[in-house]
Amino acid sequence: MKKIIFRGLIVVIALSIGGKILMDKREKDNEELRTIQTDLADYLYNHYEIYTKDKDKINEADKKYNGGTGTITDDEYLESLKNARQYFNIEKIEFTGFSVTPMKSLEVHFEINDLLSHTATLGVKSAETGQWIYRIDSGIEKQGQDHYLSRKDQETNMSIPMNIVTFYDGGID
Numbered sequence: 001m002k003k004i005i006f007r008g009l010i011v012v013i014a015l016s017i018g019g020k021i022l023m024d025k026r027e028k029d030n031e032e033l034r035t036i037q038t039d040l041a042d043y044l045y046n047h048y049e050i051y052t053k054d055k056d057k058i059n060e061a062d063k064k065y066n067g068g069t070g071t072i073t074d075d076e077y078l079e080s081l082k083n084a085r086q087y088f089n090i091e092k093i094e095f096t097g098f099s100v101t102p103m104k105s106l107e108v109h110f111e112i113n114d115l116l117s118h119t120a121t122l123g124v125k126s127a128e129t130g131q132w133i134y135r136i137d138s139g140i141e142k143q144g145q146d147h148y149l150s151r152k153d154q155e156t157n158m159s160i161p162m163n164i165v166t167f168y169d170g171g172i173d
Helices: 004-045 055-068 074-083
Strands: 048-053 086-087 094-101 106-112 116-125 130-135 147-151
Touching: 004 048, 004 094, 004 106, 004 130, 048 094, 055 074, 116 147
Parallel strands: none
Antiparallel strands: 048 086, 048 147, 094 106, 106 116, 116 130
């Protein structure tokens, strides 16, 4: 009888130690994912902005240009298309998940201002800084979205207010 109790006690202790090790590893992984989210949010806030296109201005420019035979030149047409953009600052970043690609890169899924769903891919760490190098799918037209993410002309160096960031704590899918 004493052998059974002793074996049971050994099993309970082994499971407790294994569970503690597993929980510590999971906590460390969640800390790293939180750090990635914080760095990415700061990077987006300082380097990107949102724009939408004014369809009326674009239609007016198209009429004036008329396929190159209209009253304005190519350069004027391109300038009028550029002026048809309305820019907005990033006011909210919500992280919605993580996934691993077939090439073993980490994808971070996020929404900006409840308007845009985007993905950043982290595949390589910088040898100089030790920071992740983000590849963000900006400027890509997605069906059903009329807002776009673009790189700022003048980058800022402000720290992001953490109240505009919603973190994802669900782990990697």
